[in-house]
Amino acid sequence: MATRSIIPFGPQHPVLPEPIHLDLVIEDEKVVEAIPSIGFVHRGLESLVAKKEFTEYVYIAERICGICSFMHGMSYCDAVEHIMEVEIPDRAKYLRTIWAEMSRIHSHLLWLGLLADGFGYESLFMQSWRIREKILDMFEATTGGRVIFSVNQIGGVLKDIDDSLMNQLLKSLDDIEKELKAITKTFLNDATVNNRLRGVGILTAKQAVDLATAGPFMRASGINRDMRTTGYNAYKDLEFAPIISKDGDSYARCEVRINEIFQSINLIREAAGKMPAGDIATPIKGFPNGEHATRVEQPRGEAFYYVKADGTKFIDRFRVRTPTFANLPGLLETLKGCQLADVPLLVLTIDPCISCTER
Amino acid sequence: MMEHVKEIEIRDLLKEAQKYKDNGWRLVQIFARALKDDAGNEITYSFGDDYEMEHLRITAAPGDAVPSLSKLFVPAFLYENEMHDLFGVKVEDIAIDYHGTFYKLGAETPMKK
Numbered sequence: 001m002a003t004r005s006i007i008p009f010g011p012q013h014p015v016l017p018e019p020i021h022l023d024l025v026i027e028d029e030k031v032v033e034a035i036p037s038i039g040f041v042h043r044g045l046e047s048l049v050a051k052k053e054f055t056e057y058v059y060i061a062e063r064i065c066g067i068c069s070f071m072h073g074m075s076y077c078d079a080v081e082h083i084m085e086v087e088i089p090d091r092a093k094y095l096r097t098i099w100a101e102m103s104r105i106h107s108h109l110l111w112l113g114l115l116a117d118g119f120g121y122e123s124l125f126m127q128s129w130r131i132r133e134k135i136l137d138m139f140e141a142t143t144g145g146r147v148i149f150s151v152n153q154i155g156g157v158l159k160d161i162d163d164s165l166m167n168q169l170l171k172s173l174d175d176i177e178k179e180l181k182a183i184t185k186t187f188l189n190d191a192t193v194n195n196r197l198r199g200v201g202i203l204t205a206k207q208a209v210d211l212a213t214a215g216p217f218m219r220a221s222g223i224n225r226d227m228r229t230t231g232y233n234a235y236k237d238l239e240f241a242p243i244i245s246k247d248g249d250s251y252a253r254c255e256v257r258i259n260e261i262f263q264s265i266n267l268i269r270e271a272a273g274k275m276p277a278g279d280i281a282t283p284i285k286g287f288p289n290g291e292h293a294t295r296v297e298q299p300r301g302e303a304f305y306y307v308k309a310d311g312t313k314f315i316d317r318f319r320v321r322t323p324t325f326a327n328l329p330g331l332l333e334t335l336k337g338c339q340l341a342d343v344p345l346l347v348l349t350i351d352p353c354i355s356c357t358e359r
Numbered sequence: 360m361m362e363h364v365k366e367i368e369i370r371d372l373l374k375e376a377q378k379y380k381d382n383g384w385r386l387v388q389i390f391a392r393a394l395k396d397d398a399g400n401e402i403t404y405s406f407g408d409d410y411e412m413e414h415l416r417i418t419a420a421p422g423d424a425v426p427s428l429s430k431l432f433v434p435a436f437l438y439e440n441e442m443h444d445l446f447g448v449k450v451e452d453i454a455i456d457y458h459g460t461f462y463k464l465g466a467e468t469p470m471k472k
Contacts, residue, residue: 037461038462039444042463211433212385225409230410290361293412295387316392319390321387321388321438325437328434
């Protein structure tokens with residue numbers, strides 16, 4: 001039996017923009033076990049519900065993460081709206097859907113860049129992030145922000161997208177689609193990229209279910225589950241099916257995310273075509289009293305939200321279970337048996353968001 | 360109001376969770392909510408079967424220990440260490456027990472009321 005050693009990975013590492021630590025137990029160059037440590041930058045944002053009024057907390061919820069900030073704010077609002085039995089206008093549902101899908105495009109392009117950087121393709125990294133700039137520009141044009149948008153409110157949204165701006169957005173999506181097709185060839189067909197990704201870090205469908213994984217990480221193992229199909233926001237009116245892949249390896253995770261970008265582009269086009277006219281918010285009265293749990297499909301997967309209110313201006317308990325938190329056990333499984341050199345890339349393939357995890 | 364919440368006694372937790380396991384459900388999450396006047400914690404366990412979600416809920420008085428679900432559902436160890444560190448919930452037999460070092464916190468059990 002080979003001698004076992006423990007290699008510390010993180011919390012600071014070139015592939016990690018945020019801190020997480022893994023103790024890698026290795027035999028020669030092979031990882032036999034990985035034990036995670038998190039909590040280096042835990043911020044206690046859930047506790048802040050006791051100090052911010054329930055309407056103000058929308059802006060705290062957005063700050064859970066800088067990538068899916070819109071979805072955190074939206075889902076918090078959705079939970080409170082359920083408790084207050086507020087039906088938001090249809091147009092607000094469509095606007096939320098459009099911004100949510102823009103967030104997915106933004107997140108997946110960011111991830112593609114990080115992945116390319118991880119396997120040493122710097123030009124591909126820059127091309128991915130260059131395309132991503134276009135979606136950030138459209139966030140700025142439609143909301144005024146590039147990272148934190150502050151367009152959600154309890155009862156709907158604060159800003160509308162007029163026809164002129166919508167046309168601009170659709171034109172920008174045409175450009176993004178065209179440019180993404182060009183780099184997709186490299187991500188999915190290049191021999192070197194294939195060698196780095198195919199057969200690496202396999203998670204079987206059974207493991208994906210048993211370990212309660214979420215999002216593209218799970219769908220890459222053939223599990224057909226996407227919370228958008230429950231029909232929240234405007235998704236009930238839109239035509240789409242979850243994108244899955246079968247092999248459960250790093251290549252499959254890349255393939256799923258790329259195809260989800262194309263899907264998001266089509267969803268925005270469809271939503272723009274079907275978006276009804278009308279108000280963008282419903283006025284609210286009083287304070288919430290009750291509890292509600294909801295789930296949404298963030299770029300990284302299913303996120304769980306819980307709100308408990310007791311009829312005062314402060315929420316009693318706000319809970320978020322982010323997809324990265326759910327995907328940690330799956331990551332540990334994929335690391336078992338891999339080569340030490342593949343660890344950085346494998347960590348990237350779950351698209352970890354430690355900011356979300358350390359909410 | 361929140362649907363599909365079943366309130367149970369601590370002693371019935373493993374038995375009820377086993378039913379979800381046997382039916383192929385997965386653990387979605389676990390969270391604690393501190394009760395006022397130092398009355399302990401309410402703990403909610405959420406289970407999912409594709410798009411269905413149901414919850415088991417227990418109330419743990421101060422000093423009560425709750426059994427770990429990590430032998431049934433591996434991911435439970437994350438949530439159980441979390442609620443131990445943030446709320447002071449005592450969880451017995453966690454598969455991977457960080458003994459209070461899961462989060463590096465400036466204050467002990469900061470979410471306990």
